[in-house]
Amino acid sequence: MGQSVSGSANSLSITAGAQSGLSEEDDRILRGLRAGIESAYEELIDRYQQPVYSIVYRLGSGADACDVVQEVFLKIFRNVGSFQEKSSLRTWIFRIAVNEAHNHRRWFARHCKREVAIEKNEDEYTYSLEHAPDPGRSPFDQALDSETRALIERALAEINPVFRAAVVLRDIENLSYEEVAEILQVSLGTVKSRILRGREALRRELSQKLEQGLAQAFG
């Protein structure tokens, strides 16, 4: 391959040719991780922390999203040696994230469903910070946006997790059908079907919720 890795605890200097399925950037990070170079770990965290958190949060981990993200990264660090480079690093990481989120949801459903949190959810607070008032929009528009987002979040939480995963990856994370298929480890046809059914379920949920809201407002 003609690749060489040299580095110390604080530096990373890698010359590598991109392999099949891996971009040059991915390849550089991957070799750094395998060599135990600190800057590679930092780059991985900087690059994937936010998207992994987003996926895990949307797939139903909610308040425990931070814990699940840590689990995801722990798996990445420990299994990077066995990554076979048949897919891109991003796809591999997202696959771990989706699987961990599903595992956590199942575990939560078995053990903690009846528990009620009494502390304020820090993530909700953080989430609201991101939507700080936009000076270009009126307070009414901002309130409407916030309401719409909350409505969609609730509807998204209601639909089947299998369809939700496909819809989140496609419509929120903007991944291609092929990438979604690779992450979920299903065929392209199945991905199309899941996205179709997921959007349809979401449309029904939103319609119901809007009708309920109207009935409450005018009834």
Next chain:
Amino acid sequence: MTCFGAKRHSTAYLDERLDSIKRCQVAAHVLSCESCSSHFEQIGAVKGALDNMPRPLAPARLRTQLHVLASRERQLIELNGGSRLLAAWDRWRFRMDQMMRPLTIPATGGLLSSLILFGTLAFTIGTTTRVVSYEVPVAYQDQTEANQLPFELRTARVILNMSFDSTGHLQDYAFADGAAIDAGHLQYTNVTMPQFPSVLALAHPTSGDIRISFTPLAFRQ
């Protein structure tokens, strides 16, 4: 194109993944069908709304936690000379240790108590002595009950000197005292010292001269 077919292709249509012929067919149907038009509009709105959904912002502490995690993992690998296999072995050992630790005290307690119990009982195995009374049972408590029994104790004690051979058979005997015994003459050949199991277990076979004292028992007339 039917309504069912058009709806089935709604996702691919909106994501522009249909070939031109199919796309034209679906577009033509949607234009002509009010129900499908409304459906496509709604699905398109859902897709648009999802597309505009902002990403939840990861809390600042997560970054710190991940860096700590990465540092710990790197340290673990460095400690094992860069070998992930050794690091995995270390983790497995740590997990096993954590799993077994709660069982340590009960298991040790059980082992120690069984050792103590066994150790105490071990000294008694094989040396157990059974106290056996060879006295004639006296099954009465007062004179009234005693009179109902078919035999009675004589008042005089008898002292008997006996000689035994090495096999325990009686060779000769003589009354040292209380010669008035009316039990008749002892049958030499039928008298043998009883096989006291407890005595025989510890002592040599009974032989030589033995002097015994007893109170004779007689049947009531």
